[in-house]
Amino acid sequence: xxxxxxLADDHPIIGLSLVNLANESxxxxxxxxxxxxxxxxxxxxxQPQILITEVRLGGxxxxxxxxxxxxxxxxxVIVFTSHSNPTNIARASALGCFEFxxxxxxxxxxxxxxxxxxxxxxxxxxxxxxxxxTRMKRIGSGPAESPLTKRESQVLQHVAMGLSNREIGxxxxxxxETVKEHVQNILRxxxxxxxxxxxxxxxxxxxx
Numbered sequence: 001x002x003x004x005x006x007l008a009d010d011h012p013i014i015g016l017s018l019v020n021l022a023n024e025s026x027x028x029x030x031x032x033x034x035x036x037x038x039x040x041x042x043x044x045x046x047q048p049q050i051l052i053t054e055v056r057l058g059g060x061x062x063x064x065x066x067x068x069x070x071x072x073x074x075x076x077v078i079v080f081t082s083h084s085n086p087t088n089i090a091r092a093s094a095l096g097c098f099e100f101x102x103x104x105x106x107x108x109x110x111x112x113x114x115x116x117x118x119x120x121x122x123x124x125x126x127x128x129x130x131x132x133x134t135r136m137k138r139i140g141s142g143p144a145e146s147p148l149t150k151r152e153s154q155v156l157q158h159v160a161m162g163l164s165n166r167e168i169g170x171x172x173x174x175x176x177e178t179v180k181e182h183v184q185n186i187l188r189x190x191x192x193x194x195x196x197x198x199x200x201x202x203x204x205x206x207x208x
Contacts, residue, residue, distance in 0.1 A: 003026075003117075004027070004028055004048040004049055004050070005027050005048055005049070005052060005114075006030060006031050006043060006046060006052070007029050008034070008038075008039055008051065008052065008054060008057060009053070010034040010035075010054065015032050018080075021114075025114055025115060027050070027118065030046040031045075031048075033057075034057055035058050036057050036061065036064065036065040037065070039051070039053070040068050040069065043069065048075065049076060049117070049118065050077075051075055051077045052080050052114075053078075054083070055079060055081040055083040055088050056081075056083055063092060066095045066097070067095065067164075067170075076098040076118075077092075077096075078098055078113050079092045079097050081102065084100070086161065087161055087162035090132060090136065090158075090161040090163060092129060093129045093171070094136070094158070094163055094168065098123055098129075099113040099117070099129060100129050101113060133171075146205070147189040148189060148190075151182060152186050154172060155172070155179060156186050156198060156202050156207065157208055158171060158172070159195050159199055160198070160207065160208045161208060183195070183198075186198055
């Protein structure tokens with residue numbers, strides 16, 4: 001049985017190219033969508049094995065929609081994007097995406113990712129997401145005079161990378177409520193008013 005692909009990209013030429021690529025790889029594109037709000041409903045209807053998505057669709061955050069995907073779906077998410085800043089890479093890693101590929105990459109890289117995802121293989125240890133996830137698990141140390149605990153330092157470093165509370169929770173394996181408690185403790189201990197000021201403190205103290 002052919003693997004089913006859901007394609008989320010708002011550029012028609014890119015979409016057509018990906019449909020052709022999927023067909024050449026022996027896979028079927030079961031739906032093409034251009035809005036983040038369509039991702040979860042399309043998954044429920046078509047039950048694809050693979051989602052190829054841009055980071056932003058129609059000027060909206062597509063990665064945020066990935067938070068709503070049930071883990072039981074076993075969906076492999078390949079981010080294929082022109083928005084490859086470190087924050088988006090960290091977010092994709094935290095959300096458990098299978099691969100993160102820049103649109104400037106050789107097409108063979110996307111083909112390899114598709115075939116690996118279809119075969120049920122794990123994300124290669126040399127991939128951008130694997131190396132990012134490893135780095136995110138190692139972080140947690142702050143300056144010697146830091147008032148933060150190791151866990152609070154981990155949360156702060158995730159905050160400074162631009163992750164939401166839900167994304168931080170997924171990355172560290174803790175609940176959103178626990179993340180919120182840590183963030184409040186961080187703001188209080190650092191005597192800052194918001195996440196932006198906390199991120200600036202982390203940057204100034206060499207935590208990212």
